[in-house]
Amino acid sequence: xxxxxxxxxxxxxxxxxxxxxxxxxxxxxxxxxxxxxxxxxxxxxxxxxxxxxxxxxxxxxxxxxxxxxxxxxxxxxxxxxxxxxxxxxxxxxxxxxxxxxxxxxxxxxxxxxxxxxxxxxxxxxxxxxxxxxxxxxxxxxxxxxxxxxxxxxxxxxxxxxxxxxxxxxxxxxxxxxxxxxxxxxxxxxxxxxxxxxxxxxxxxxxxxxxxxxxxxxxxxxxxxxxxxxxxxxxxxxxxxxxxxxxxxxxxxxxxxxxxxxxxxxxxxxxxxxxxxxxxxxxxxxxxxxxxxxxxxxxxxxxxxxxxxxxxxxxxx
Numbered sequence: 172x173x174x175x176x177x178x179x180x181x182x183x184x185x186x187x188x189x190x191x192x193x194x195x196x197x198x199x200x201x202x203x204x205x206x207x208x209x210x211x212x213x214x215x216x217x218x219x220x221x222x223x224x225x226x227x228x229x230x231x232x233x234x235x236x237x238x239x240x241x242x243x244x245x246x247x248x249x250x251x252x253x254x255x256x257x258x259x260x261x262x263x264x265x266x267x268x269x270x271x272x273x274x275x276x277x278x279x280x281x282x283x284x285x286x287x288x289x290x291x292x293x294x295x296x297x298x299x300x301x302x303x304x305x306x307x308x309x310x311x312x313x314x315x316x317x318x319x320x321x322x323x324x325x326x327x328x329x330x331x332x333x334x335x336x337x338x339x340x341x342x343x344x345x346x347x348x349x350x351x352x353x354x355x356x357x358x359x360x361x362x363x364x365x366x367x368x369x370x371x372x373x374x375x376x377x378x379x380x381x382x383x384x385x386x387x388x389x390x391x392x393x394x395x396x397x398x399x400x401x402x403x404x405x406x407x408x409x410x411x412x413x414x415x416x417x418x419x420x421x422x423x424x425x426x427x428x429x430x431x432x433x434x435x436x437x438x439x440x441x442x443x444x445x446x447x448x449x450x451x452x453x454x455x456x457x458x459x460x461x462x463x464x465x466x467x468x469x470x471x472x473x474x475x476x477x478x479x480x481x482x483x484x485x486x487x
Contacts, residue, residue: 173203174277175256175333179210179246180264184218185373187264191225191232194270198231201274208233208250208486209264213240219482226484234484241479244346251336253486257281259336263327269367276330279362286335286358289321289350290328290366309387316394317351321363324350328366332358344385348393355397401469407462414455421448 176194191207198205209222211234219236226232235249247261258280262268279288306325313324325347339352350361399406425439425448439445
């Protein structure tokens, strides 16, 4: 199979049929063998009914329906798990991503030049204040902290070599940082392509200020994981030992001062330096223990499946 198109969605019943027909037309005109995997992330409208209708007419349509809304990252993870094409294309279901970009994205991966190609919506049709400016700030911060030189991390239109999606773990809200996850996994051939962006035709945007805030919190997380994710003791252990040594040195100084230099002075416990010393040693010990526990957790096998599927269509 040439291409797997993975489409996470939430309450997009109005756009699904048009999106499916557009993708099918592109695939047929380019003679691609393909599958379209719709992941219904707990929709409350008739999205799943629409997917069932499409699957009954086109055997290339496959569907996954979550028991409830688990989030876009979990939806992508489920789609990646089921994908079988040599190249995996992801796009949003709101018709703002253009399926006509698929052949060029496929060629960039299939020719072996890239492991991952991310779309760049250079010209956008979103609200400038509500989405464009926050997005520019977010992308600037992501470039600086991750070292991945992309202009649009959050673009849903991306292409992957199948090996990439089978070897990364997309969880939490890390779908924004899949290129960073891929880089951390060793896939360094990451490219970018300017893609056409279209104004939303149906429904309402799912973007809100909470997603913007969560995005920056996730950015801190991904920075930490990139630097210390495999060896948390290198950060917490080093900080813990440093703080403990500083506190212990203060304690020795206070002891020498009381025993030899100023034996008639105030009690050690009446001096503020004593409490600074004690607090520093306690915090240092806590940092060290945190690093130690982090190392133990890393060595504990964890289940990657963080969603519950309610129904499936045409999947083995």
